[in-house]
Amino acid sequence: SPAMELPPGHLPAARAAAVAVGYLRYLRGGPARGLELRELRRARRQDIDDVGHKYCLELELEDVLDKDSTVTCTAEVLYHLGSKSSAPDVQVTVQGELRSTEEADKEFYHRIRSLEKELVAENIPDSHGNVPPELEPIHLLAWAASGYITWQNSTENTKLHLAQVKHVRQVKRSDEDLQFDFVVLLHEMVSQEVLPWEVTVLWHPQHGARVSQCHAVGAGR
Amino acid sequence: GGSNRSAIWLDTGIHSREWITQATGVWTANKIAEEYGRDPSVTAILDSMDIFLEIVTNPDGFAFTHSSNRLWRKTRSINAGSRCVGVDPNRNWDAGFGGPGSSSNPCSETYHGPHAHSEREVRAIVDFIRAHGNVKSVISIHSYSQMLLFPYGYRRAPAPDHQEMSELAKKAVSDLAAVFGTKYIYGSIANTICECPSLIPQQIPREWAPTWAPLPADMAGGTTIDWAYDNGVKYSFTLELRDSGRYGFLLPSSQIVPTATETWPALLDIMVHVLEHPY
Numbered sequence: 001s002p003a004m005e006l007p008p009g010h011l012p013a014a015r016a017a018a019v020a021v022g023y024l025r026y027l028r029g030g031p032a033r034g035l036e037l038r039e040l041r042r043a044r045r046q047d048i049d050d051v052g053h054k055y056c057l058e059l060e061l062e063d064v065l066d067k068d069s070t071v072t073c074t075a076e077v078l079y080h081l082g083s084k085s086s087a088p089d090v091q092v093t094v095q096g097e098l099r100s101t102e103e104a105d106k107e108f109y110h111r112i113r114s115l116e117k118e119l120v121a122e123n124i125p126d127s128h129g130n131v132p133p134e135l136e137p138i139h140l141l142a143w144a145a146s147g148y149i150t151w152q153n154s155t156e157n158t159k160l161h162l163a164q165v166k167h168v169r170q171v172k173r174s175d176e177d178l179q180f181d182f183v184v185l186l187h188e189m190v191s192q193e194v195l196p197w198e199v200t201v202l203w204h205p206q207h208g209a210r211v212s213q214c215h216a217v218g219a220g221r
Numbered sequence: 222g223g224s225n226r227s228a229i230w231l232d233t234g235i236h237s238r239e240w241i242t243q244a245t246g247v248w249t250a251n252k253i254a255e256e257y258g259r260d261p262s263v264t265a266i267l268d269s270m271d272i273f274l275e276i277v278t279n280p281d282g283f284a285f286t287h288s289s290n291r292l293w294r295k296t297r298s299i300n301a302g303s304r305c306v307g308v309d310p311n312r313n314w315d316a317g318f319g320g321p322g323s324s325s326n327p328c329s330e331t332y333h334g335p336h337a338h339s340e341r342e343v344r345a346i347v348d349f350i351r352a353h354g355n356v357k358s359v360i361s362i363h364s365y366s367q368m369l370l371f372p373y374g375y376r377r378a379p380a381p382d383h384q385e386m387s388e389l390a391k392k393a394v395s396d397l398a399a400v401f402g403t404k405y406i407y408g409s410i411a412n413t414i415c416e417c418p419s420l421i422p423q424q425i426p427r428e429w430a431p432t433w434a435p436l437p438a439d440m441a442g443g444t445t446i447d448w449a450y451d452n453g454v455k456y457s458f459t460l461e462l463r464d465s466g467r468y469g470f471l472l473p474s475s476q477i478v479p480t481a482t483e484t485w486p487a488l489l490d491i492m493v494h495v496l497e498h499p500y
Contacts, residue, residue: 036465123291128471187470
């Protein structure tokens with residue numbers, strides 16, 4: 001069927017935008033860059049028989065560390081019909097350049113590599129929303145990793161946000177990557193549930209962030 | 222006060238983890254007191270109406286967010302026959318109680334409770350508003366998402382006063398944005414927050430609903446403002462304060478004053494409208 005124009009306040013469009021932003025945050029985010037949606041400019045939806053629902057979006061994103069600079073993106077998010085176990089397909093095209101994070105990435109990399117004891121921290125942010133400056137890159141890295149979890153686990157009827165980094169433990173590696181084992185709490189906006197996830201992230205200044213494993217922590221409260 | 226004049230009711234902190242709301246409530250109470258005798262609108266409002274502001278509307282939950290679990294949402298009621306504690310106080314009101322968007326599972330964050338008004342926190346407000354008999358507006362403050370919402374949540378059909386509420390909401394979010402540029406969207410709880418009736422599906426019997434129809438996941442049965450509206454309180458609004466997800470419930474305390482400051486003109490718009498449109 002033909003594509004239907006959606007108003008920007010349309011909640012399913014906002015959810016699709018969150019998937020696209022999560023995907024992009026994972027691909028392009030890191031300890032020195034956190035990408036956030038500034039505005040959903042335009043949204044269209046197309047229902048494709050026997051395939052699923054495709055959302056075509058125009059987004060304006062900002063870097064939380066450099067709010068004056070924004071980039072425009074176009075994204076397509078395809079939710080597969082009836083399939084609860086398959087992640088939506090996402091394609092994103094970024095127009096323009098994101099500010100370089102080379103210097104900050106190098107500085108973070110060397111700082112962590114030269115720690116005598118492996119970094120351990122919890123409750124980022126704390127109850128009052130505070131993040132100590134030296135943990136801000138860790139927060140942003142967890143945010144990038146939660147972008148992956150959001151992308152992989154979203155449906156048309158869910159919207160996931162990182163609520164808090166419950167725990168982080170650095171694991172020293174013999175290769176060049178940094179490794180962080182996180183327990184993150186994700187807030188799902190439709191059900192209002194808080195979902196704990198364990199996620200292992202590898203990061204390197206040239207290779208960016210990669211989630212090497214993640215799984216939802218077993219139910220029970 | 223004391224003479225049963227028309228009144229405006231505000232509550233914050235009904236969901237205990239939404240800490241920006243209790244803080245905004247405290248700031249707002251102080252602002253109202255400060256501006257009486259200085260600001261013409263506040264003075265006019267308080268010269269003929271009363272404002273009731275309940276700040277820690279869910280005290281047990283709030284205490285629990287300090288002592289044990291910062292992300293606790295519900296009350297702390299014991300649920301008979303369940304290990305799980307607590308009822309969602311914003312699904313416990315007698316308006317579409319038990320409907321879509323609420324859960325019958327005590328372990329769920331949107332558990333509606335064993336029956337409407339089972340929670341004493343809710344019952345206290347119901348009893349107060351009913352006994353008062355002259356409350357003209359209920360403004361229930363939550364976070365996060367940056368939205369200004371009005372009834373209905375439990376049904377898709379627009380409320381009778383939809384047009385007027387929508388225009389007032391539009392003005393309020395515009396005046397909010399004028400302070401620091403913070404963008405809010407507005408609309409009824411259930412619908413897709415747009416002015417596009419063609420996208421709102423007609424009410425169709427559940428068994429005929431095509432499988433692709435938008436699920437009523439945005440709908441919510443048993444909410445505060447739906448109850449208020451159905452009980453004669455025309456100007457019933459829910460605010461969802463900052464932010465849009467970066468910090469969510471753990472909004473930095475440095476944002477308390479900016480949030481309260483920008484929200485104030487929106488609240489004032491609503492209160493002035495209530496004053497100028499007696500019913």
